[in-house]
Amino acid sequence: MSTAKRKALFICLGNICRSPIAEGVFQKAVNDIGDGDKWEVDSAAIGSWHVGNPPDWRALDTMKKHDVPYNNCARQVTSEDFNHYDFIFGMDEANMRDLSKRAPKGSKAKLLLFGDFDPQGDRIIRDPYYDSDSSGFEKCYQQSVRCSKGFLEQLEKGAIK
Ligand code: 4NP
Numbered sequence: 001m002s003t004a005k006r007k008a009l010f011i012c013l014g015n016i017c018r019s020p021i022a023e024g025v026f027q028k029a030v031n032d033i034g035d036g037d038k039w040e041v042d043s044a045a046i047g048s049w050h051v052g053n054p055p056d057w058r059a060l061d062t063m064k065k066h067d068v069p070y071n072n073c074a075r076q077v078t079s080e081d082f083n084h085y086d087f088i089f090g091m092d093e094a095n096m097r098d099l100s101k102r103a104p105k106g107s108k109a110k111l112l113l114f115g116d117f118d119p120q121g122d123r124i125i126r127d128p129y130y131d132s133d134s135s136g137f138e139k140c141y142q143q144s145v146r147c148s149k150g151f152l153e154q155l156e157k158g159a160i161k
Contacts, residue, residue, distance in 0.1 A: 011077055016129070025144035026148045055072075068141075091127075
């Protein structure tokens with residue numbers, strides 16, 4: 001007997017920096033606990049500027065450094081996403097406002113701030129796109145590791161319906 005997969009979508013402004021890292025890290029987190037086949041995981045952008053492009057090289061470098069496989073390209077969020085995914089995670093408050101505006105009335109996805117699952121309480125995953133170095137990408141990776149684990153623990157406990 002097969003059970004329906006749980007579906008998680010990670011959103012940021014451009015889908016080339018933060019949400020690819022969050023997607024890759026979350027996929028690795030579920031793979032590592034043997035639940036890879038129980039999840040469908042993707043990421044998408046609020047904006048259309050980078051559709052079809054691979055992530056920023058600093059995001060790819062950061063994932064490579066931490067053995068996080070990644071080979072997706074950017075796409076923009078669609079209205080269908082809000083009824084396909086169970087959980088849609090934004091990286092900052094602007095993402096959350098944009099997601100709320102775009103969600104069709106009554107759509108099923110829970111819109112969640114990823115940083116709300118950080119046990120260290122670092123709630124915002126800041127946009128590192130305009131930074132002159134990679135440290136913001138490393139920080140995004142570390143936050144994504146904590147938030148993925150925190151979310152999966154809360155889900156397991158039944159704290160998220
Ligand atoms: P992301 O970073 O939202 O973390 O992918 C950005 C990437 C590109 C742009 C903004 C943010 N942009 O304006 O092109």
